[in-house]
Amino acid sequence: MSERPYTLLSCCTSLDGYLAGAGQRRLLLSNDADFDRVDEVRAGCDAILVGAATVRKDNPRLLVRTATRRDDRVTRGQAPSPAKVTLTCGAQLDPTARFFTEGETDRYVYCASSAVTQARRSLGPRATVIDGGQPVDLAWMSQDLYGRGIRRLMVEGGGSVHTQFLTAGLADELNLVIAPFFVGDHRGRRFVDDGDFPFHPGRRARLAEVRQIGDVVLLRYALSDRFGAP
Template sequence: MAERPYILLSVATSIDGYIDDASGEPLALSNAADFDRVDEVRAGCDAILVGAGTVRADDPRLLVRSAARRAERVRRGLGETPLKVTLTGGGDLDPNARFFALGDVEKIVYAAASCVDGARKSLSDVATVVDAGDPLDLPGVLADLSARGVRRLMVEGGGGVHTLFLTSGLVDELHLVVAPFFVGDPSAPRFVGAGPFPYGPANPLRLAETRQIGDVVLLRYLPQAPDAVSRASGGLSRVPGESEESHD
């Protein structure tokens, strides 16, 4: 089996599982202390991945914010911030988005074969565009990242990407932060969509840690299999719909 990075999926939700509301304005699902925790996790990763929908909707920076953490990365011979990675099935990305414009670090766009030529035409000055197959081959993406030196990958959303990774069984660690309120709007985006999740009642995730961070709680889950945290595996996958969210 092809090697792949260790994959940490990070998300903040309401009590009823929403990652945003439908207002069009950013919904605060966390607090300053938790944002700092996320920044620490980012600083310990080699790459951060979000879906193209997140790039369009949230215009995230995806940078390590702490100057001390950036300096520590440089001391270790790394760039100040992890690589930025996105997946797209349509190639509709603005080269002026902060994902591309900010951070002296490589940006990688894995594009479905049907849109790779267009993506290269519009993004070649700001990113490396990689043909990821049609349908998009997630294990191939992960193998390519591994070959680029990515050993630890942080996946920050949104819902389509969360669903893709989780239904593929390609998550080694899940950080779920729960905010103390409900959204209750079926038109708002949720943490995941429907799918054949391998973590059902017969194979639940293992709760490894609970941590109160102000008025939110962090739940850290691991797969049950004792070797799942370090294994390298894969399976063919496709990109679901791109309704996305990020911690930035």
């Protein structure tokens, strides 16, 4: 296999496995202590990846929040926050979204071939738009990121992106946080879609750590023999 970044999937779900409810309002699943843990993980990564739907719906900043962690990154010769990465089929991205306007870091948009021209016209100098194939080839994208110096990649969703990385066998670690409540509405967004996953009743993922963080619990799963690599 060609070289690719160590890839860590990170998400928080309800007890019944939902990332989001049925409405447009963002569902806050975690707590302040876990947000700080996620910030620490972000600070140790070279890039953070989310899908275009997450950029549109949640308008995330994807920055390291804590000043001391940003300073530590700068001391190591890095940007204050990891590079930002997204992938899209239709290039329906708002150039004024915080993904593109906030933070001093590189931004990469892996775009389906048919929408590359539109994406470059819309985003201009705000991001590097890369032809990722038709549709975007995640394995090739991972290798391309490695070639751009990304050695540790944090994938923060959403559900379609998690599904693609897991079913393609491109994830080395899963950080799954469980919130202590139910969504109870099938119209909400689940953690993953249907798919042919490498872990199933006949092949279980290895649970490497269980940690209580206030009223939530973190489950760390080893998904490859690269788990825990620095």
